[in-house]
Amino acid sequence: MKDFDSSRIYQILGDEFKNIYIVDCESQQIYAFKETLKLPGFSLCMNYDDAMNQYIDERVYEKNRDMLRMALSFDSLYARLEKSEHFNIHYQSKSDTEVHFMYTHFGRIMEGNKLTQIIIGFANEDLDIRRNNLDMMDNTIVPNGLRRKVLIVEDNEINREILKVTLEDDYEVLEAVNGEEGLKILSQNYKDISIILLDVVMPICDGFEFLNRQKSDSLLANVPVIVTTGNNSQEDELKCLGLGAVDFITKPYNARIVKSRIDSVIKLRESSMTLAAIEKDELTALFTRQAFYHHARTFINFISNENCYVIVLDIADFKLINGTYGTKKANEVLVYLANAFRYYGKNGLLTRYEGDQLLGLFHSNDKLQVEKIEKNLNKIVEEAPIPNIRIKMGIYENIDKSLQIPIICDRALIAVKSISKDFKTNIAFFTSEMNQRLLAQRQMENDFKNAILNKEFKVYFQPKYDVKDEHIVGAEALVRWQKSDGELIPPGKFIPLFEKDGLVVQLDEYVFKSVCNFQHERIQNHLPVVPISINLSRASIHFNNVVERYVEIVKENDIPFACVPLELTESAALYSQQIAAIINQLVKAGFKLHMDDFGSGYSSLTSLNELKFTTVKLDKSLIDCINQNRGKKIVQQAIDLCHGLDLKVVAEGVETKEQRDCLKEMECDEIQGFYYSKPLNEEDFISLVSC
Structure with a gap:
């Protein structure tokens, strides 16, 4: 390494710079004089221009690169320092997901009238500035x-x-x-x-x-x-x-x-x-969704004679990554994926569409880019900042340009959602079959309002029987959609859809009103009445004034609260302060609460302790295992636990005599299932109750 005059260097720069480098003007080589941060390029003795270009490529924010490259080439730098003793250059530097305001100070050492050495000092201009949004930094x-x-x-x-x-x-x-x-x-x-x-x-x-x-x-x-x-x-x-x-x-x-x-x-x-x-999105520097919508329409109109493709990349179980590794590491994964997407999809219009979903629009000339993303998906996964992540890819090719941009994007999202639970498949294409399902869902959503007005939703009742004497002691209200043209839509098709789009809140209230009206008529006519429980979805629990609305409906029908218990699914009842407050209001008003689907996969022990349920319903998945030794022990322990907490136990999904006999031996309180009865329409249920 060359010898340098330390006193002259510190006289020019002072001692606040963490990194100081010297350029020998004759050889145009750069040497580290004081090096704390290990900047790329400068860490080695090498040609100045090569070192500067490496530093700019790896550390300088891309909007500053071209201008900085021109201003700081050796020839430009030499010419400028011949005229001026020193000057500063301001720019933005990036490291991982952070962006910093930086400045570099350039000074000179002269031997006679000849410039022989250039001194370069790097400093963070504002150590308190930590911004992720690259464009806002400008x-x-x-x-x-x-x-x-x-x-x-x-x-x-x-x-x-x-x-x-x-x-x-x-x-x-x-x-x-x-x-x-x-x-x-x-x-x-x-x-x-x-x-x-x-x-x-x-x-x-x-x-x-x-x-x-x-x-x-x-x-x-x-x-x-x-x-x-x-x-x-x-x-x-x-x-x-x-x-x-x-x-x-x-x-x-x-x-x-x-x-x-x-x-x-x-x-x-x-x-x-x-x-x-x-x-631009703060974290990834890709377009925001709204900006993407704006530019995408211009993009499509500009290439109206070419086919286009939409790709979505989705990180599976991203919430789990957040919970396991923390937000900082999860953000690092998102930034990594955005950079990979940008690298392999160079000519695409790219956006962070959702929290963990990146989306790109490409034209037919970029089909190779699309294929390159497909081909390198495994490589992207392997080089991710954390191991064993799963990235799903949905593709909508040859898009229908007459559609609105959000609908076009939805089709790629539908494709990726179709494989969200598939551990073997990572790439899916939007198909005509998916389109048919989508159209059917849109039709159901469009028909919902009239279906409510025309009372197309029919309440069915599945009886609950006392295990000891096998008499009917209650029922659960279920809903079926009987369209005016006679078509019967099974609940598995419309309920998940309405839960997703929020229409289930109106449907829940519709069913609750129907059951309250039914109970009112029974009481008014001095007919036998059994409690009929009604499901309350997660969306309804969080709906404004749900307690006031349901209390008002009960009072309007002048019926006891005990004859219309409310069933909350185990997942909806997962304990939180907000849910606890609402449930306590329901209990205080007079409602009896049943926990539905107990044992279906969530831990509900905290909910059992904190929330005032009166009844627990064992999920069918537990009952199906009752003939196995381990399964039998689990069900027995669940029943004993509930009885120890003074809770009634209802077993749902009971289909065989063997299951019934086993539950009777375990002293389960009530049984619901096809062994006794399928869900019945109102007329058949009345006949059964009247017997």
Whole structure:
């Protein structure tokens, strides 16, 4: 390693820089003088341009790269330091998912009149800044209550004073008497300066040189410049505009024109900043969904004669990753997948569509890109930041361009959802069969409102029997959809759909009202009445005023609360403070609560302890195992546990005499299932109860 004069280097840079490098101008080799952060490229003794390019590629935010590459090539750097002792370059650096404001200080060592060494110091400009949104980092909109800053660069004191008086009521005014001083002030305050008013003719550093040097700095170049001059030369105006100025004002100044021009430029700049902020996702730097929708329609219209493809990448069990590894690691996985998607799908329009779903739109010329993503899916999984993740891929090819963009995207999502539970398959294509199912679901959603009005939803009753004397002691209300044209839609088709889209809240209340009306008529006519339980879905539990609505319906029908118990599925009853509050309100109002589907896969012991259920219903999956030794022990223990907590036990899904006999031996309280009765329509149920 070459010998360097430490005292001269620290005299030039001071000691605040964590990384300092020396470039030997004769060999154009770069050497580490002080190295704390191990920056890529510079960590080795190598050619300066190669080292700088490696650093820029690996650490500099992509929007700054091209400008930084041009400004910091060895030839540009050498020429600039021949004229100036030192200067700063501001830019944005990235590491993992974080972006930092950085600056690099360049200084020189001269031997006589010859530049022999270049000193480079790297520093984090603001250690407190930690922002994930790359586009928002470019500029900062001034918060409400703070005045925007305007920098006036003008050597003429009278003109400077005129501008200051014109603007100081509305802006905080900074002043510089020449371009060199102006660049220094800009370098120190560029994040806060909204606009620069720049005179062209000045000593030391004129307006043209100011614009040139400002343009070479990635961040300083973001501050708009209005050029002011007493010269009406069109050539000067074009030259300034070519160097990046946004507007031109001639002297003498007209206060209204000056204010109007400044206001227009600032509004335009801040509007573009706002658009940039909402266009890109904070974490992945891909388009947000709304920005994607906007650009996708333009994209499709532009290539109207070509086929298009939509791809969605979905991380399976992402909530589990969050819970196991933590949010930071989960975010790292998302950033990694976004970068892989960007790499293999270079020409696509890419978006973070949902929390853990990335989506891309490609045209037919990019079919190779689509195939490349398919081919490398396993590789993407293998190189992920955590092991054993599963990435599912849904593809909608040759899209129907007449559809709305959200519907087009939904088709790729439907494809990926079709394999969400399939551990063997990772890629699925949207098919005509999927489309038919989708159309059928849309039709059911469209028909729902009229079905409620026309009472097409029919309540069926499945009896519950006392195990000891085998008498009917209650029933569960179930719903069937009997369409006006005679078609019977099974609940397995419409209930999951309505749970997903929220229509189940209305359906739950419809069934509850129907059962309350039924019980009211029985009581009014002095007929036998047994409790009929009604299912309350998770969506209904969280619905506003559910307790008040259900209490009102009971009171309107003038019936006891005990004759309409409410069944909550085990998953819906998983304990939380919010659910506990609602359940306590229901109990306080007078409702009896049954826990449905106990043992279906969730841990409900906390719920049993904290929530005031009166009855537990053992899921059919437990009853199906009752003839096995281990299964029998599990059911017996569940019954004993519930009885120990003073809870009744209902076994549902009982289909055989052997199951019935076993449950009777275990002292189960009630049985529901096909062994005694299938769900009955109202007429048949009345006949059964009347016997």
